[in-house]
Amino acid sequence: MARISSHDFPSRPSAPCARALPAIAATASAVQNLFIRFVSFRDSPTSSGRVGLPYVSSLLQSRPVQRFTGQHLGQRPRVALMANDALGNFAICTPIARAFHSLYPGLTLDFYGGTRTEELEVPLVGPDGLFCWRCSAHGAEPSEVFAKGLARAHELGGYDLVLNIEAGGLNRALAAAIGSGAHVCGPCLSPDGRKEWDYPDDSRGDLWRDKEWVSAELVARYPFLQTGFIAEVFLRLAYVEPLPDAEWPGGVPKYLFPRDAPAIPVPDVLIATGGTLPSKLWPKENWIELATRLRAAGLSVGLLGAPPKRQAAFYHSASDEDALVEAALVADLRGKLTLPQVVGAVAACRLLVTIDNGILHFGAAFDVPTVGLYRPEVQRLWAPPNPNLTKVCPEGGTVADLPFDAVWRAVEGRLTSVA
Structure with missing residues (x-):
């Protein structure tokens, strides 16, 4: 594997690569004006990729983007990796980044993420880090994002590859802008800037176009896949073959997160109840019963999550969690730890019980014994190959349909294995 392999990556920020914007104020101003016009485009499933206002495409016309189909990028290429700032999406970017380091030692790898995962991104930036440079594409002023991205591309003399794993409109437009004159892999505006760009006319392009990644037949449809795990899917879409010395099945490198020791004792069992989709949630009564039984077994229980107000806004479980706290069943760790400290706490606990979310x-x-509550079809795509993960899924429906006894049996089994 590449030189970046430790799971104890310190969260102390390393000195970042040079970030000074070059003297291209006129270009930055033009980009800001361009994006102010552009942000009103529609990004709904019914829009067929069309935009409300045409994209001003002078940059693309002068240096058009090219579709990446696995061309060798040469020695020490300059690569931009783009995602959004959901924890799970950041997680799967780390195997992708590690794979590119393995294939291209000494490459320049920049990351376009967001404010929600900034605490995880920043410690991985530095001369010996996973990334050379980063910016928050999500959660920041879009015109500033475009200006920073173009300035960074100008500073490097252009990117050789822009790899975008996020289908949203902002990422499509940004990929086209910073990919001017480069190869682009993933969602992107077309070279004329007027529509969503079609994918290559090959098996990888077919997979990009496939809307059923959670299908049980995905691996059978695409023989170049071995597992169907989301990180492997994106590596194959980027024409990266299985790495023989990677830790996970399918030749996929393991996740890499910065880790800090929390300044508080870590409970025996950590639970995380919140998710971005209501279909991921398990009823409050079940969490209360779970915490009650764990406490009766002499185990301390800690509740992980965002601060309550943010939890209510994004993760749909604040009131359920408040009930656990008010009943004195859990130590309330929500919002009291940095993300690297959350990583450290998870790495140190005896058992993690969580729905399908970033904390999983x-x-x-770290191969932490984990019980994960999944929707049946989603686990095929999103369950990481943790050998100590027990996946519990309902026979149909949503996570709310999971009977308590099925989860408790999985918890008992994992606790027995680590006793």
Whole structure:
């Protein structure tokens, strides 16, 4: 594997690569004006990729983007990796980044993420880090994002490859802008800037166009896949073959997160109840019963999550969690730890019980005994290959349909294995 392999990556920020913007104020101003016009485009499933206002495409016309189909990028290429700032999406970017380091030692790898995962991104930036440079593409002023991205591309003399794993409109437009004159892999505006760009006319392009990645037949449809795990899917879409010395099945490198020791004792069992989709949630009564039984078994229980107000806004479980706290069943750790400290706490606990959310991926980086509550079809795509992960799924429906006894049996089994 590449030189970046430790799961104990310190969260102390390294000195970042040079970030000074070059003297291209006129270009930055033009980009800001361009994007102010552009942000009103529609990004709904019914829009067929069309935009409300045409994209001003002078940059693309002068240096058009090219579709990446696995061309060798040469020695020490300059690569931009783009995602959004959901924890799970950041997690799967780390195997992708590690794979590119393995294939291209000494490459320049920049990351376009967001404010929600900034605490995880920044410590991985530095001369010996996973990334050379980063910026928050999500959660920041879009015109500033475009200006920073173009300035960074100008500073490097252009990117050789822009790899975008996020289908949203902002990422498509940004990929086209910073990919001017480069190869682009993933969602992007077309070279004329007027529509969503079609994918290559090959098997990888077919997979990009496939809307059923959670299908049980995905691996059968695409023989170049071995597992169907989301990180492997994106590596194959980027024409990266299985790495023979990678830690996970399918030749996929393991997750890499910065880790800090929390300044508080880590409970025996950590639970995380919140998710971005209501279909991921398990009823409050079940969490209360779980915490009650764990406490009766002499185990301390800690509740992970965002600060309550943010939890209510994004993760749909604040009132359920408040009930656990008010009943004195859990230590309330929500919002009291930095993300690297959350990683550290998860790595140190005896057991993690969580729905399908970003915290589950933290456990996978350290093979933490984990019970994960999944929707049946989603686990095929999103469950990481943690050998100590027990996946519990309903026969149909949503996570709310999971009977308590099925989860408790999985918890008992994992606790027995680590006793």
